[in-house]
Amino acid sequence: xxxxxxxxxxxxxxxxxxxxxxxxxxxxxxxxxxxxxxxxxxxxxxxxxxxxxxxxxxxxxxxxxxxxxxxxxxxxxxxxxxxxxxxxxxxxxxxxxxxxxxxxxxxxxxxxxxxxxxxxxxxxxxxxxxxxxxxxxxxxxxxxxxxxxxxxxxxxxxxxxxxxxxxxxxxxxxxxxxxxxxxxxxxxxxxxxxxxxxxxxxxxxxxxxxxxxxxxxxxxxxxxxxxxxxxxxxxxxxxxxxxxxxxxxxxxxxxxxxxxxxxxxxxxxxx
Amino acid sequence: xxxxxxxxxxxxxxxxxxxxxxxxxxxxxxxxxxxxxxxxxxxxxxxxxxxxxxxxxxxxxxxxxxxxxxxxxxxxxxxxxxxxxxxxxxxxxxxxxxxxxxxxxxxxxxxxxxxxxxxxxxxxxxxxxxxxxxxxxxxxxxxxxxxxxxxxxxxxxxxxxxxxxxxxxxxxxxxxxxxxxxxxxxxxxxxxxxxxxxxxxxxxxxxxxxxxxxxxxxxxxxxxxxxxxxxxxxxxxxxxxxxxxxxxxxxxxxxxxxxxxxxxxxxxxxxxxxxxxxxxxxxxxxxxxxxxxxxxxxxxxxxxxxxxxxxxxxxxxxxxxxxxxxxxxxxxxxxxxxxxxxxxxxxxxxxxxxxxxxxxxxxxxxxxxxxxxxxxxxxxxxxxxxx
Ligand SMILES: [Fe+2]
Ligand SMILES: [Fe+2]
Numbered sequence: 001x002x003x004x005x006x007x008x009x010x011x012x013x014x015x016x017x018x019x020x021x022x023x024x025x026x027x028x029x030x031x032x033x034x035x036x037x038x039x040x041x042x043x044x045x046x047x048x049x050x051x052x053x054x055x056x057x058x059x060x061x062x063x064x065x066x067x068x069x070x071x072x073x074x075x076x077x078x079x080x081x082x083x084x085x086x087x088x089x090x091x092x093x094x095x096x097x098x099x100x101x102x103x104x105x106x107x108x109x110x111x112x113x114x115x116x117x118x119x120x121x122x123x124x125x126x127x128x129x130x131x132x133x134x135x136x137x138x139x140x141x142x143x144x145x146x147x148x149x150x151x152x153x154x155x156x157x158x159x160x161x162x163x164x165x166x167x168x169x170x171x172x173x174x175x176x177x178x179x180x181x182x183x184x185x186x187x188x189x190x191x192x193x194x195x196x197x198x199x200x201x202x203x204x205x206x207x208x209x210x211x212x213x214x215x216x217x218x219x220x221x222x223x224x225x226x227x228x229x230x231x232x233x234x235x236x237x238x239x240x241x242x243x244x245x246x247x248x249x250x251x252x253x254x255x256x257x258x259x260x261x262x263x264x265x266x267x268x269x270x271x
Numbered sequence: 272x273x274x275x276x277x278x279x280x281x282x283x284x285x286x287x288x289x290x291x292x293x294x295x296x297x298x299x300x301x302x303x304x305x306x307x308x309x310x311x312x313x314x315x316x317x318x319x320x321x322x323x324x325x326x327x328x329x330x331x332x333x334x335x336x337x338x339x340x341x342x343x344x345x346x347x348x349x350x351x352x353x354x355x356x357x358x359x360x361x362x363x364x365x366x367x368x369x370x371x372x373x374x375x376x377x378x379x380x381x382x383x384x385x386x387x388x389x390x391x392x393x394x395x396x397x398x399x400x401x402x403x404x405x406x407x408x409x410x411x412x413x414x415x416x417x418x419x420x421x422x423x424x425x426x427x428x429x430x431x432x433x434x435x436x437x438x439x440x441x442x443x444x445x446x447x448x449x450x451x452x453x454x455x456x457x458x459x460x461x462x463x464x465x466x467x468x469x470x471x472x473x474x475x476x477x478x479x480x481x482x483x484x485x486x487x488x489x490x491x492x493x494x495x496x497x498x499x500x501x502x503x504x505x506x507x508x509x510x511x512x513x514x515x516x517x518x519x520x521x522x523x524x525x526x527x528x529x530x531x532x533x534x535x536x537x538x539x540x541x542x543x544x545x546x547x548x549x550x551x552x553x554x555x556x557x558x559x560x561x562x563x564x565x566x567x568x569x570x571x572x573x574x575x576x577x578x579x580x581x582x583x584x585x586x587x588x589x590x591x592x593x594x595x596x597x598x599x600x601x602x603x604x605x606x607x608x609x610x611x612x613x614x615x616x617x618x619x620x621x622x623x624x625x626x627x628x629x630x631x632x633x634x635x636x637x638x639x640x641x642x643x644x645x646x647x648x649x650x651x652x653x654x655x656x657x658x
Binding site for chain 2: 183185201
């Protein structure tokens with residue numbers, strides 16, 4: 001028997017098992033022999049894909065770029081074949097306390113909280129935004145990291161919550177979080193109704209994608225993914241867990257900010 | 272498509288309640304139609320794109336185009352609120368009867384999911400009656416009237432109370448186990464079984480308290496008595512367990528509690544047995560009514576009930592039945608003194624009690640449709656332990 005189509009995913013939360021255990025029989029019922037492997041960090045998942053251990057990787061945006069760059073060194077190419085509707089057009093914001101700095105320039109010399117060191121949304125992209133506005137991280141302001149679950153590229157929101165709380169109690173002058181968490185933290189009470197405001201918002205960027213390397217035929221996987229309907233009660237609970245209403249064809253137009261961030265802040269290459 | 276509605280957020284943030292106003296406006300338009308958002312707070316430009324993304328709507332400027340994803344596709348109602356369905360599927364789960372249940376939920380395994388197995392048209396009425404008749408053990412019993420009985424009469428009361436407590440405990444655990452196996456679609460039956468268990472909890476309380484009112488320890492618990500009660504806990508079939516426990520056992524207890532009330536040597540014993548008997552009458556009534564209904568839908572039920580009675584009789588044949596201490600205690604309570612003439616009279620009254628119990632069992636079995644002779648035969652096979 002041929003090897004099933006093998007997906008790699010990072011286990012940033014126990015629900016990842018539920019999600020892929022749920023999708024596995026769905027793909028198989030649709031005629032695609034399917035299996036998955038879980039990794040504890042994206043860097044190992046990138047290496048496993050380059051080594052041909054997995055056919056498709058459910059990659060963070062950082063892991064996507066790590067793959068693109070590592071593949072290029074090997075004379076290979078990577079494609080983003082699909083993503084969630086919720087992976088498109090995200091922004092991050094810089095929060096300050098009411099009465100705090102009123103412009104980005106006033107952040108000079110301040111303490112700014114970010115998420116995990118490898119979080120595109122809570123660290124790399126917001127720091128790029130500030131750098132391109134003329135404030136060099138570490139030189140013009142102090143970067144305070146909240147390193148929850150390093151290697152998971154900020155998929156866990158714990159780091160952002162820690163930063164928001166530290167801002168509220170005055171341990172930070174500003175905190176960087178993704179727009180969806182601004183909404184979520186207001187709803188769950190982490191952020192009070194008054195007392196915090198949005199000082200800056202980044203440009204739009206894209207998040208995760210299913211990454212495939214050249215030479216791998218993922219057409220059936222893509223077809224099936226795009227055919228999933230939220231109206232279908234068999235997949236709806238899984239789509240809810242994964243946080244989407246529909247899968248969309250992959251696009252690579254939303255990774256420019258992160259590319260610039262990687263060029264600027266070094267140390268994320270996967271050899 | 273053009274704008275067909277608008278949502279005035281009244282200055283609220285989407286994370287602070289504004290989403291309710293927007294969601295309300297969206298329920299009034301079709302997928303693909305738009306709602307214009309006005310009067311948001313200063314973070315709307317951050318929150319609105321994030322909210323639309325998470326909810327599956329498309330944001331076009333300050334207009335929200337309603338998405339097509341529909342959580343309620345494939346939802347079905349869990350029957351109708353007023354009338355229980357013949358069969359309750361596992362997907363209805365814990366939903367209120369008649370509620371609209373989202374598709375894709377968990378499957379619950381309730382072995383008792385068919386109406387004919389459990390239902391009684393009397394259940395709602397009996398439940399309401401039970402709820403209204405809950406008495407407060409602290410207030411309903413004259414606990415302050417401490418009995419001042421002859422030592423051996425007090426011992427007899429303690430022994431009877433000790434026996435009652437273990438019987439009431441079985442009577443609590445049997446319905447409690449079935450509550451968890453019953454599909455909640457049959458709400459009235461579930462409620463009735465739950466309140467029945469609560470009744471038994473009060474009986475256990477007041478009998479225990481009477482046992483320990485004067486003495487510091489309860490009396491004897493026999494192997495035969497416990498073996499008899501264990502057969503009730505071991506019966507997995509709801510109909511069979513109901514027949515053995517409610518119709519035959521609690522039916523016999525109606526006579527026993529009445530006897531104890533009439534022969535009680537003190538006010539506390541009189542009150543606790545009187546109040547317990549009122550509750551037991553409901554337990555018997557429900558057992559009878561759902562088994563009558565069940566038997567009318569299932570011709571094989573009576574045969575199975577008869578076999579269950581016979582099997583229990585065989586299983587208990589080697590046991591002693593009612594413990595001698597309980598029997599003797601009942602005689603002493605009825606005698607009221609150690610005078611031989613009084614003992615003789617007490618003995619006759621306990622024999623009359625046993626005839627009364629037997630007659631009650633036979634009469635209730637007849638009400639379940641057994642012919643007189645068969646009802647007599649099965650009634651005589653009932654456990655000598657009474658419950
Ligand atoms: Fe009872
Ligand atoms: Fe009872």
